[in-house]
Amino acid sequence: MAVMTERSADRAWTVFGEDTLPRLFRHVVRERGRRVAMREKELGVWRAVSWSQYGERAKHVGLGLLALGLRPRDVVSIIADNCPEWLYTDLGTMSVGGVTNGIYTTDAARQVEYIVNDSGTRFFFAANEEQLDKILEVRARCAELVRIIVYDMEGLHAFRDEQVMPFDALLELGARYGTEHPGAFEDMVEIARPDDLAILVYTSGTTGPPKGAMLSHRNILFQIDYADYITAVHEGDQQLSFLPLCHIAERTFTVFSPLRTGATVNFAESIDTVPENIREVAPALFFAVPRIWEKFYSGVALRMRDATRVGRLAYHWAISVGARVAERRIAGRRPGLGLRMLFRVADFLVLDNVKRSMGLHRARGAATGAAPIAPELIKWYMALGIDMREVYGQTENCGLATAMPADRIKLGTVGVARPDTEVRISPRGEILLKGPHVFLGYYKNLQKTAETVVDGWLHTGDVGVMDDEGFVRITDRMKDIIITAGGKNVTPSEIENQLKFSPYIADAVVIGDQRRFLSCLVMIDHETVAQFAQERNVPFTNFASLCRAREIQELIGGEIEHVNRRLARVETIKKFRLIEQILTAEDEELTPTMKLKRALVNAKYKDVIDAMYTEA
């Protein structure tokens, strides 16, 4: 499957003939002018920002930073939820030779301190009062920090501090600096070279402190050159931005790809309003992590349980028609005319309504990635008529490494290597990647870089297999593989994905390394389990009492048993416990994308886990 050559790794990747992000950005701003680049909801009304406004504001950010003394390669950190200002800052900074770095808004002050110091951040953009407080708390220990800029000054008008300035003031400063120094901005746009560092992305490391992955202009341009690899994207297509921009997948989807595609980015108001915002925007393209896809599915599954008998029958009939179409497609065959007609009826009567209820009725393309997903779930979306594709990649290769091709679908795999790249499986079973997307290394960490990239091959840390057609199946993270006391190798994430397919299980961690048998900790889906309890008259008060209810223990036990039946005997889950606390993204047990962190969960719930193995 190694079709790539050395040449493509070194080739200058260009989009519209431009080879760095600042040049590309300048190019598309001129080209697209007053057409809509993004929308943000203000006081309940969606307000549009044109490409010229986008360009103008980014330029003023860049000039403002120059006026404040930004030097090439200076790091600018942003801690904010997705908003237009984030994008102005991102491209404005890069346009004057700076390097941007996103910080998760859920990070606590001490994590902010670590990243600011590790990256040597000189300019810090904070969303609002809440985020500002984090940096103020630790700034005494941040030697490199020059200025703090705040997007939203609400509640801060009386606050005076010489290191802190409002975003609007920065824009004004930039505009003034621009008139005083004509040509300054244009000169800076030209300085970046394709192999220069463009952005830093701190990986949310499940072990050890986070590391700053360095991505170059070439890495990014190579990825956006294939922005419509999954599905054709047209200018003006709507997409919704709500996953953290600090994550390379969302960053590419929201900031970089639209430079190529011209799609319109709509910002969700907040994470709580995402379901409504999707329905309002009805995106043509939708990228989400499995957790979101699982939630949509649970929502529909629950609504169906409450539906009338006729409604339920209609749904089951329609979804079975859809499933047959999906199965044909998976088998690589075109469904017969009769089945196609039947599907149109099912879609018209039922499936379209289901898609509408999720806001996905206009979705031409849907992608899932950043975490493993149950193949059954993809099949369900395919049955609805949504062209859902699994993609695989990581920060260190700037996002996409493999994707499910349109013409050949193998569920349970993450598809084939994207064009102009190579995938190989090492003798130890590790997945290796090579291509123009392989990153520059970890910031100021030569040792880790040397361990990760060997002879141009990126070592992903994922274990997998590749079949004769080049389809890659990921079995697990290398370090997550469990070896039981009996010496059996077990890949926990496969079992966990099966468990997560249950609408009642939000996440699970399988345990059993060096143990006699497998067990797991389960995080229940609060909403669906509470509804289950209420329907069955199971009394409960708070979350812990819900978890402790006998009927809920039996419910989850039943779901686990259901998965067990499909597993080999050594792989069955013998015992389980529920996590009796509602976890939020602020909790250290969860990644910002709401995945349970295996190592932390193992350490934090050690007593609970040990109890499962000591009791008779």
Add this chain to the structure above:
Amino acid sequence: MADPLLAVANLETYYGPIMAIRGVSFGVPERSVVAILGANGAGKSTILKTVSGVMDPQKGTVTFAGREIQGMDPDKVTRLGISHVPEGREVFPFLSVRDNLLMGAFTRRDAGGVAEDLELVYSYFPILGSRAEQRAGSLSGGEQQMLAISRALMARPRMMLLDEPSLGLSPRLVKEIFAIIVRINRERGVTVLLVEQNAHMALHVADYGYVLEVGRIVMEDTCARLLEKEDIKEFYLGMKETSVRGTRRWKRKKTWR
């Protein structure tokens, strides 16, 4: 623990199409004071109204002294020993204070006992004694609250449901009224279920507390422990750790633990 005097399980109550109580379960042990805290519209009053029979639940059970009472008429519930002191007092404005109190005893046939209890409530609230012949409508808000509690007491209840007794009262009056509530509980053995926005007062008076948010219980514990919880401190007691800037406008996310 023995069966609680009042046990509510999986209660769902609607206002038309709006689900006000979305599956609530809790218990009130005999002779205890239990508080339900929650913001406006959380569904606190609806719970009391459902217990006292003013509203019928769509689902769930209310068990009082071993007997299911959900959906029962309010007068029957009163006869079983539950007195409801509604929010906003709702005294009869054109009746005298004394007649208001006697209305509270409408279920009783023992004239001697009623007279005794009349003296008792006058001893709790002397001001009512001195205003016995005045029209209730002419009383101040605090006095009307005293009257409403006293009227409920006249039924010799085993249990009292108190809906926001502190509403619209001065801090001093609130203290006074809560002191009497505690006395009624301790001296008369009346079980109290209290609904309050004044979390500070409620948590210091009650033994056990539940926190209700949009129709669901999110937290329960002894009041002593609730007082120590970060979420209770910030969202119900208005205490904030100050930030580096000295002030802070933004709110933490609630985690309920």
